[in-house]
Amino acid sequence: MRVVIAGGHGKIALRLAALLAADGHTPVGLIRNPDHAADLREAGAEPVLLDLEEAGVDAVREVLSGADAAVFAAGAGPGSGTARKDTVDRAAAVLLAHAAEQAGVRRFVQISSMGAGAPVDEEQVGVVFAAYLRAKTAAEEDLRGRDLDWTILRPGRLTDEPGTGRVRLAEVVSRADVPRDDVAAVVRAMLSDTGTIGTTLGLISGDTPVDEAVARV
Numbered sequence: 001m002r003v004v005i006a007g008g009h010g011k012i013a014l015r016l017a018a019l020l021a022a023d024g025h026t027p028v029g030l031i032r033n034p035d036h037a038a039d040l041r042e043a044g045a046e047p048v049l050l051d052l053e054e055a056g057v058d059a060v061r062e063v064l065s066g067a068d069a070a071v072f073a074a075g076a077g078p079g080s081g082t083a084r085k086d087t088v089d090r091a092a093a094v095l096l097a098h099a100a101e102q103a104g105v106r107r108f109v110q111i112s113s114m115g116a117g118a119p120v121d122e123e124q125v126g127v128v129f130a131a132y133l134r135a136k137t138a139a140e141e142d143l144r145g146r147d148l149d150w151t152i153l154r155p156g157r158l159t160d161e162p163g164t165g166r167v168r169l170a171e172v173v174s175r176a177d178v179p180r181d182d183v184a185a186v187v188r189a190m191l192s193d194t195g196t197i198g199t200t201l202g203l204i205s206g207d208t209p210v211d212e213a214v215a216r217v
Contacts, residue, residue, distance in 0.1 A: 001191065003026070003067065003069045003191060005029050006092065006093075007075060008036070008073075009031050009039060010075065011180050012158075012187075014029075014040070016184040016187050017044055017045035018043045020044070020188060027044065028063070028067070029046070030048050053084075053092060057099050060095055061103045065103050069105065069107035070105050072139075073187075074092055075088060082128055082131035085132045089135035089139060093139035093142070093143070094139060097110075106148055106149045107148075109151045110140070111153050112200075114154045114173075116137045120133050120134060140152050150198065151197060152200040153187065153190070154200065154201065156176045156178045159177050164179070167204065168204050168205070169186065179205070182210065186213070193217075196214060201217065
């Protein structure tokens with residue numbers, strides 16, 4: 001299986017690439033910085049230089065051609081302002097989904113955020129984080145209207161703690177932490193599972209083994 005991962009140098013993306021490569025699949029990581037290529041190769045991924053903030057749909061479609069699945073794991077990052085929340089967390093996600101439709105890549109997993117899809121209190125969360133949640137919400141809404149086998153995953157607060165391999169995965173979950181290791185493991189399982197297609201799921205640490213949690217959806 002050839003899987004194109006947007007945000008290829010991100011912490012979740014690198015973990016996912018390593019898992020897919022270990023399974024014998026071909027992960028392809030989209031990166032903006034050529035200096036990151038070595039890290040992707042070390043994880044077992046094929047690096048492709050493509051800036052989703054600058055690329056047109058034709059260029060993205062060409063990269064997706066022949067792929068079996070696409071994963072949107074990109075993000076503007078905590079140091080970015082409101083403008084890049086829109087250009088990355090919304091517009092880049094929309095671009096990847098649009099190109100996937102055109103390329104005939106039906107399986108599409110979008111990593112969103114807990115809090116997306118709900119009213120945002122800007123005074124409580126701050127202007128930048130409110131813009132982030134609105135961008136994630138808009139990207140979700142766009143994806144739901146597309147002719148793709150999509151899944152939207154909303155992780156809780158991400159940590160770099162070692163994964164436990166046990167999670168809670170459901171339409172509604174409480175606010176809690178989840179290791180990036182376990183997020184990557186859940187996405188890996190989703191890519192070969194049809195039961196999560198058309199679902200929007202929250203993800204936090206829990207008691208259920210990853211494969212079982214995905215199969216139960």
